[in-house]
Amino acid sequence: xxxxxxxxxxxxxxxxxxxxxxxxxxxxxxxxxxxxxxxxxxxxxxxxxxxxxxxxxxxxxxxxxxxxxxxxxxxxxxxxxxxxxxxxxxxxxxxxxxxxxxxxxxxxxxxxxxxxxxxxxxxxxxxxxxxxxxxxxxxxxxxxxxxxxxxxxxxxxxxxxxxxxxxxxxxxxxxxxxxxxxxxxxxxxxxxxxxxxxxxxxxxxxxxxxxxxxxxxxxxxxxxxxxxxxxxxxxxxxxxxxxxxxxxxxxxxxxxxxxxxxxxxxxxxxxxxxxxxxxxxxxxxxxxxxxxxxxxxxxxxxxxxxxxxxxxxxxxxxxxxxxxxxxxxxxxxxxxxxxxxxxxxxxxxxxxxxxxxxxxxxxxxxxxxxxxxxxxxxxxxxxxxxxxxxxxxxxxxxxxxxxxxxxxxxxxxxxxxxxxxxxxxxxxxxxxxxxxxxxxxxxxxxxxxxxxxxxxx
Amino acid sequence: xxxxxxxxxxxxxxxxxxxxxxxxxxxxxxxxxxxxxxxxxxxxxxxxxxxxxxxxxxxxxxxxxxxxxxxxxxxxxxxxxxxxxxxxxxxxxxxxxxxxxxxxxxxxxxxxxxxxxxxxxxxxxxxxxxxxxxxxxxxxxxxxxxxxxxxxxxxxxxxxxxxxxxxxxxxxxxxxxxxxxxxxxxxxxxxxxxxxxxxxxxxxxxxxxxxxxxxxxxxxxxxxxxxxxxxxxxxxxxxxxxxxxxxxxxxxxxxxxxxxxxxxxxxxxxxxxxxxxxxxxxxxxxxxxxxxxxxxxxxxxxxxxxxxxxxxxxxxxxxxxxxxxxxxxxxxxxxxxxxxxxxxxxxxxxxxxxxxxxxxxxxxxxxxxxxxxxxxxxxxxxxxxxxxxxxxxxxxxxxxxxxxxxxxxxxxxxxxxxxxxxxxxxxxxxxxxxxxxxxxxxxxxxxxx
Numbered sequence: 001x002x003x004x005x006x007x008x009x010x011x012x013x014x015x016x017x018x019x020x021x022x023x024x025x026x027x028x029x030x031x032x033x034x035x036x037x038x039x040x041x042x043x044x045x046x047x048x049x050x051x052x053x054x055x056x057x058x059x060x061x062x063x064x065x066x067x068x069x070x071x072x073x074x075x076x077x078x079x080x081x082x083x084x085x086x087x088x089x090x091x092x093x094x095x096x097x098x099x100x101x102x103x104x105x106x107x108x109x110x111x112x113x114x115x116x117x118x119x120x121x122x123x124x125x126x127x128x129x130x131x132x133x134x135x136x137x138x139x140x141x142x143x144x145x146x147x148x149x150x151x152x153x154x155x156x157x158x159x160x161x162x163x164x165x166x167x168x169x170x171x172x173x174x175x176x177x178x179x180x181x182x183x184x185x186x187x188x189x190x191x192x193x194x195x196x197x198x199x200x201x202x203x204x205x206x207x208x209x210x211x212x213x214x215x216x217x218x219x220x221x222x223x224x225x226x227x228x229x230x231x232x233x234x235x236x237x238x239x240x241x242x243x244x245x246x247x248x249x250x251x252x253x254x255x256x257x258x259x260x261x262x263x264x265x266x267x268x269x270x271x272x273x274x275x276x277x278x279x280x281x282x283x284x285x286x287x288x289x290x291x292x293x294x295x296x297x298x299x300x301x302x303x304x305x306x307x308x309x310x311x312x313x314x315x316x317x318x319x320x321x322x323x324x325x326x327x328x329x330x331x332x333x334x335x336x337x338x339x340x341x342x343x344x345x346x347x348x349x350x351x352x353x354x355x356x357x358x359x360x361x362x363x364x365x366x367x368x369x370x371x372x373x374x375x376x377x378x379x380x381x382x383x384x385x386x387x388x389x390x391x392x393x394x395x396x397x398x399x400x401x402x403x404x405x406x407x408x409x410x411x412x413x414x415x416x417x418x419x420x421x422x423x424x425x426x427x428x429x430x431x432x433x434x435x436x437x438x439x440x441x442x443x444x445x446x447x448x449x450x451x452x453x454x455x456x457x
Numbered sequence: 458x459x460x461x462x463x464x465x466x467x468x469x470x471x472x473x474x475x476x477x478x479x480x481x482x483x484x485x486x487x488x489x490x491x492x493x494x495x496x497x498x499x500x501x502x503x504x505x506x507x508x509x510x511x512x513x514x515x516x517x518x519x520x521x522x523x524x525x526x527x528x529x530x531x532x533x534x535x536x537x538x539x540x541x542x543x544x545x546x547x548x549x550x551x552x553x554x555x556x557x558x559x560x561x562x563x564x565x566x567x568x569x570x571x572x573x574x575x576x577x578x579x580x581x582x583x584x585x586x587x588x589x590x591x592x593x594x595x596x597x598x599x600x601x602x603x604x605x606x607x608x609x610x611x612x613x614x615x616x617x618x619x620x621x622x623x624x625x626x627x628x629x630x631x632x633x634x635x636x637x638x639x640x641x642x643x644x645x646x647x648x649x650x651x652x653x654x655x656x657x658x659x660x661x662x663x664x665x666x667x668x669x670x671x672x673x674x675x676x677x678x679x680x681x682x683x684x685x686x687x688x689x690x691x692x693x694x695x696x697x698x699x700x701x702x703x704x705x706x707x708x709x710x711x712x713x714x715x716x717x718x719x720x721x722x723x724x725x726x727x728x729x730x731x732x733x734x735x736x737x738x739x740x741x742x743x744x745x746x747x748x749x750x751x752x753x754x755x756x757x758x759x760x761x762x763x764x765x766x767x768x769x770x771x772x773x774x775x776x777x778x779x780x781x782x783x784x785x786x787x788x789x790x791x792x793x794x795x796x797x798x799x800x801x802x803x804x805x806x807x808x809x810x811x812x813x814x815x816x817x818x819x820x821x822x823x824x825x826x827x828x829x830x831x832x833x834x835x836x837x838x839x840x841x842x843x844x845x846x847x848x849x850x851x852x853x854x855x856x857x858x859x860x861x862x863x864x865x866x867x868x869x870x871x872x873x874x875x876x877x878x879x880x881x882x883x884x885x886x887x888x889x890x891x892x893x894x895x896x897x898x899x900x901x902x903x904x905x906x
Contacts, residue, residue, distance in 0.1 A: 040522035257496030453865030
């Protein structure tokens with residue numbers, strides 16, 4: 001494929017052109033209640049061209065790959081770049097990046113391309129059996145495992161020629177418990193950027209059982225009463241806070257649009273216990289890549305250091321606008337999308353307290369557990385779902401409640417942090433910003449205050 | 458080069474060369490043009506050409522599925538072989554009966570394909586997005602666009618199976634949404650969302666989206682908060698679709714019913730909501746966002762009554778769950794793309810409108826809020842919802858008083874369906890394919906700092 005791309009790029013004489021080729025091999029299994037709902041194997045392969053002429057981008061993609069279709073692709077991209085030019089306010093320039101020629105591959109012990117993946121079916125079926133025998137209140141479960149194996153190639157008119165192979169193995173479990181006409185669900189996930197050994201290190205059955213225990217525990221419980229509380233946020237929730245509510249506000253395109261962090265470099269906006277990083281090189285990180293989808297090498301970007309804003313995340317386009325070097329954050333979900341600024345692995349660094357110590361200091365409040373999904377606006381206002389709230393009284397854990405959503409302004413929440421745990425954990429995530437993206441999110445448990453949108457007191 | 462239906466038929470024949478009992482080929486070809494707006498600028502314009510095939514084979518009640526993004530003979534042959542290999546190692550499903558048998562497709566709804574929309578050039582589509590963009594600026598200089606996207610689709614599908622189903626169809630769609638924000642004297646409004654979505658160009662207006670989005674953003678300036686209380690909430694069509702009909706759609710899904718994931722599993726003939734509520738799934742709705750002559754397995758689309766005056770009437774089936782329950786598929790199998798197996802979903806979920814206008818509904822509220830955007834979570838199975846009321850205003854004695862900030866709502870959708878005070882008369886097609894008017898509900902928790 002790379003020769004075909006090089007050939008097409010070399011024929012183009014005007015402006016800057018980059019072509020990406022992307023093959024995604026997918027193997028996935030979904031088991032629901034003892035039945036294999038689906039076993040899927042597939043290959044999506046396509047090519048895109050992005051062309052910058054006279055300060056205006058054009059983009060086109062196709063799954064039809066031959067010499068003629070690629071010429072048409074270039075024509076489409078070129079005509080979009082030219083026709084959109086008059087309505088664009090900004091003349092796009094891109095920061096210089098050395099044109100690398102390189103190959104990178106996810107470090108792995110067990111390469112999924114070299115093994116028969118059928119053994120995974122047994123793993124999942126066994127986990128399913130176990131969860132159903134765990135409790136008679138387990139009404140239903142859904143367990144999935146996926147292996148996503150990407151071959152990426154990047155060729156530019158500047159002479160870059162990069163091939164990367166990124167392998168991600170991951171899984172998820174959702175369990176529904178039912179008791180006396182009430183129903184409750186819980187979810188857990190596993191995964192990393194690595195080979196099949198991830199399923200040995202973090203077996204799917206452990207995740208399923210954890211979800212089952214939680215669902216069964218909360219099914220008879222009431223929803224946590226709503227209100228503003230002292231809380232300890234479990235590490236699984238903190239990753240979401242780092243990514244969704246804080247990280248997005250440090251993406252240079254959002255900074256440019258007036259996000260919470262714009263004009264705040266050098267200012268203290270969080271407790272000095274907080275250091276927040278977006279790391280493109282984190283070993284095993286779900287969002288790790290050696291080069292981003294513009295051919296820029298990735299790096300470890302410190303966004304907040306001891307509460308003070310340091311740097312933002314950039315593409316080539318925003319880097320030149322801001323007068324800084326690109327950070328390797330331009331990523332594309334597939335050949336059907338142009339690269340935009342995305343996070344890689346975003347986390348809050350560890351502190352030195354145990355979770356017990358964090359809880360000990362709380363007179364009255366809640367220990368909020370189990371990560372869910374969430375949303376945030378670029379002013380830092382966020383809303384996340386938590387699965388379970390455990391009452392804290394005089395430093396001791398009391399009864400459990402069903403979770404609800406939590407909300408607040410992330411920077412307000414980070415200012416009020418009075419304790420940081422040492423129970424650092426990374427999770428896998430799929431972030432949506434017009435296009436999806438595989439990201440790593442993580443952090444330790446934190447002690448702070450926020451609004452819980454539960455039942456009426 | 459074969460046309461789509463020939464590829465689908467070829468895949469069935471190729472699969473049958475292995476010793477499979479049944480095979481199905483689903484072929485899809487799509488041309489998409491997208492214009493993305495970010496932070497008040499045209500961020501990207503894309504044209505996408507995509508095509509592919511999904512092959513499903515069954516051997517001794519064992520299922521295998523494989524897909525590929527090329528319709529080249531060799532690639533299709535490999536997909537058939539992969540599907541067969543997976544079927545061999547897959548455990549047997551004793552509930553498997555059969556792929557659907559052919560049934561005559563008798564009605565083809567009008568307004569699902571628009572030649573003019575199919576032939577729009579990327580440049581013309583870009584111009585439509587600009588109209589929406591300009592409309593925001595023209596409405597009020599305090600408003601800016603956070604993001605937005607205009608997408609135009611031309612989709613062709615073909616489906617064939619061992620029992621003689623051989624069908625093809627094509628359709629168009631266009632959608633546009635904007636998220637706007639208003640700024641005044643250091644104050645920032647909440648994010649206002651507005652959209653239009655249609656199968657044809659008839660009545661579609663990007664300009665109107667821009668105007669309304671801008672007005673919504675302005676209307677949320679000057680927000681205040683109120684003390685927590687339990688009161689009436691007037692849900693806009695979008696919020697009602699998400700908060701109430703998300704759980705309804707999940708509960709009438711026959712797969713959830715059969716797996717014990719639906720609280721309505723044994724409630725056919727019982728009251729599940731206030732008698733003012735009647736809900737129909739209509740796959741044959743002319744110009745309907747989710748309409749098609751046949752579903753993703755080749756079963757003819759139909760109208761299915763789900764809730765009649767508060768009484769649960771039925772569930773939505775694909776062929777697998779219908780066989781399992783010894784009934785007929787309701788034609789509700791959908792596929793998001795050739796790379797996925799069919800699953801059950803609504804086509805167009807129609808909520809019967811009431812008689813009162815939005816203004817008349819507001820007049821009925823003693824103390825409550827009106828909510829136009831919801832940023833929160835809805836547990837589809839349990840019906841629990843909780844989240845931030847965005848684009849919301851406080852209502853007292855039948856009058857909208859002021860926009861709200863830092864306000865959350867929580868409750869249970871199934872309780873709320875029984876606490877419906879009124880259903881409005883102005884029905885809207887939402888992005889979720891739920892057509893609903895605004896709905897006024899009592900006894901919702903309204904929580905503030």
